[in-house]
Amino acid sequence: MDLPLDGLLVVTIEQAVAAPLCTARLADAGARIIKIERPEGDFARNYDTAAKGDSSYFCWINQGKESICLNFKEAEDKQLLSALIAKADVFVQNLAPGALERAGFGSAELREKHPGLITCDISGYGESEALSAMKAYDLLVQAESGLVSISGGANELGRIGVSVCDIGAGVTAHAGILEALIKRGVTGKGSGVATSLFEVASEWMSVPLLHQDYGAGAPERVGLNHPSIAPYGAYTTNDQALTLISIQNEREWVKLCSDVFRDESLATDPRFTTNNLRVENRPALDERISAITGKLDADTFRARLAETGIAYGAINSVEELSTHKALRRREATNSQGLTLTLPAPPVRWSDTRRMSPGPVPGIGEHTGAIRNEFLG
DSSP states (O other), X not given: OOOTTTTOEEEEEOOSSHHHHHHHHHHHTTOEEEEEEOTTOOGGGGSOOTBTTBOHHHHHHOTTOEEEEOOTTSHHHHHHHHHHHHHOSEEEEOSSTTHHHHTTOOHHHHHHHOTTOEEEEEESSOSOGGGTTSOOOHHHHHHHTTTGGGSEETTEEOOOSSOHHXXXXXXXXXXXXXXXXXXXXXXXXOOEEEEEHHHHHHHHTHHHHHHHXXXXXXXXXXXXXXXXXXXXXXEEOTTSOEEEEEOOSHHHHXXXXXXXXXXXXXXXXXXXXXXXXXHHTHHHHHHHHHHHXXXXXXXXXXXXXXXXXXXXXXXXXXXXXHTOTTOOEEEEEOTTSOEEEEEOOSOOOSSOOOOOOOOOOOTTTTHHHHHHHHHO
């Protein structure tokens, strides 16, 4: 079976993570991605050299793309960009707000010229003039959106350990583009799609915000505990391993006490008979549970949890992720022609074997070929 987006042309002026991840997902599904870079290249190319000489970020989300270097302020390059967009199905960009409008390539103007075109604009804070000058790197948005304020331990603020706002904006933009493609298939007309890192992060913050606006206040940082469910957190066994457990209802709580902890009095303790009471009395609850788990090794504790059907998980290192039984991998070729493996895309199709979309491009590797193709 052909890939679902075979034949789709995507032109993208992108850098860093959010837009490149969006178009990487389109490439995985068979779309042709023409990536427009500055002469010095997408600055994510230089974040590190961990991927056998390539940046780990760049290698992850730029496989199979064609790279062309353009300065669209120059007449010939502006002509080439116009020719590319004229034949594109989708145009994606994550430059600073207003940059492309000033150059004559604003999304609304492009859709007027090309009614079937789908445009996607990814920004840091939307198109508000009041915030247009703010840089919107991932950690900054984690902080501005309040995400950092509820992450980490009780006495220490914490950054989410990956570029979660960039990633969220990228997959949100991908979903919006697919919705626009479905609409175009029905109406024949393109659409404008826009999202921002801040909008995605703030939507994720709905539950803490509802607590802040209408409840008793936003949840406090609780480290490896859940702020409103108990027990839902990490406990140490006598071999110093951490195991997360999660209780979702009173039936599971009773089973945990009787079959895993083997202490039925814990379930009937009046301080712990409901979830609200367990949260209210969490220090005393954790003290009782830790006294029990401290007498067990991790294998015994996890075996009891598995036999009882209680949800649990190990606090694995990245090294342990590398050998995890659930980790699927695929081969990738970096811009120097070296092979490595990466986690496979998270969507699996029942009737199609998804292969690597192709090697990571060098800076401007396809400039000449694309000029010939689109300008002759």
